[in-house]
Amino acid sequence: MLRVRFAPSPTGYLHIGSARTFIFNWMYARRNGGTMILRIDDTDVERNSEASLNSIFEGLNWLGLGWDEQYRQSERLDLHRRMAQAIFEKGHAYRDFTPAQTGSVDAEEKNEGGQWVANAGMRELNVTESDARATAGEPFVLRFRVPRGEGRAVKFEDGVYGAQSKEADDIEDFALLRSNAMPTYHMASCADDADLKISQIIRGQDHLSNTFKHILIFEALGVAVPKFAHLPLLIAPDGAKLSKRKHGPVVSVTTYRDHGFLPHGYVNFLCLLGWSPKDNREQMSRQEIQDIFSFEGINRANAVVNFTEADPIDPKALWLNGQILRSMPIAELVPLVKQRLETAGLDFPEDMGQLESIVDIIRARYQTLDDFPTRGLPYFADEFPMEPAAMARLEEAGARELVRKLGVRLEASADFSEPAIEAELRKLAAEKGVKAGVLINGSRAALTGQAVGPGAFHLFTAIGRQRSIARLKGV
Secondary structure: OOEEOOOOOOOOOOEEHHHHHHHHHHHHHHOOOOEEEEEOOOOOOEEEEEEEHHHHHHHHHHHOOOOOOEEEEEHHHHHHHHHHHHHHHHHOOOOOOOOOOOOOOOHHEOOOOOEEEEEOOOOOOOOHHHHHHHHHHOOOEEEEEEOOOOEEEEEEOOOOOOOEEEEHHOOOOEEEEOOOOOHHHHHHHHHHHOOOOOEEEEEEEHHHHHHHHHHHHHHHHHHOOOOEEEEEEEEEOOOOOHHHHHHHHEHHHHHHHHOOHHHHHHHHHHHHOOEEOOOOOOOOOOOHHHHHHHHHEEOOEEEEEEOOOOOOOOOOOHHHHHHHHOOOHHHHHHHHHHHHHHHOOOOOOOOHHHHHHHHHHHHOOOEEEHHHHHHHHHHHHOOOOOHHHHHHOOOOHHHHHHHHHHHHHHHHEEEEEEEEHHHHHHHHHHHHHHOHHHHHHHHHHHOOOOOOOOHHHHHHHOHHHHHHHHHHOOO
């Protein structure tokens, strides 16, 4: 059975690249009837923090995809050590007693290319001497005994990058356990992958070089080697790899959430960074992406996330989010808008039908949830700014005075339906010998402080009788 895993380290917030890796794992698992596992790789005790862990969960929960099983690596240290010991007992690892401060050339072994591969003399220690020194309490690092001099190459077929190969002589004797008996990333990751029976590892291309070491560990453990697929990196407009240190909040998932993005809008955007359905589609439902997701659709070239120093949001993400916001079922959108309005401390109709009507009317030009309490302020508050272009509308052909007269007439009318409002407006315009557009544009300016917006007569009913009349008369 297919089993995939997402294994973040809690050393910071959820990185945009990590989020994409999680999503690709999720899509692949769901399409192929597999199991999605979340494993927190928290063995780096010096850099881990609970705040970072909470931030990762916060970001993942916002994406709304979920997972089937959850593990924490720090709770599995005994397993990692047992597996490292098993590798040692099979002769695939050795104790390296070289003092940490030793760095002279005499204490090193190098390959033909001058690369460090081992500390001199350590591979050759016989078991008796090694056991005696360990029993005496001498600290050591447990290193993997990479097979050398056999002309061997470590090979695998990557799901994205195809055939991969590396000469074993070019792989250093990497550490499995540190001198404090803590497992390294390589040991902990492979031990957990083996124990959890991970069958497919989908991760960033920056891990591709680690895969050769990991294959050696799996083989030494005598377990099935998982299949691998490495994802192209996400890079900045200048070609640099996206990093938390250099690019700050630009690479954080919560930056998009806090800017009012819809979870699926963001998922849709991330999927298009390095993957394509190959049919020119961009806006897709979660189910559509899941149904067609495959490694064949993943590009090998790195994907660019566009942003500027002044604006951390990728314009493509903004456009795509707007498309989804305007087309999603209104019943799904309104609760999200309501939550945003509540956070902003704004009033809104208690009647959900009326709120749905307002949201449906005004969302046509909006791109994020933040637009509702900002650009949509006139629909939920009595105080709002007047745009210069709207002010100019009120100065056209005596529009201000005509708008006031319209307010008086609507106040005297018992019928506040859209047809009745339109009839009254056009009647007034005809009486005064002006085009109806003068009153329509002037009314929009008075009601919203904006020069453009939804259909003119929708505005009146959306804002409501009392507020509309007050604004028209008080302009």
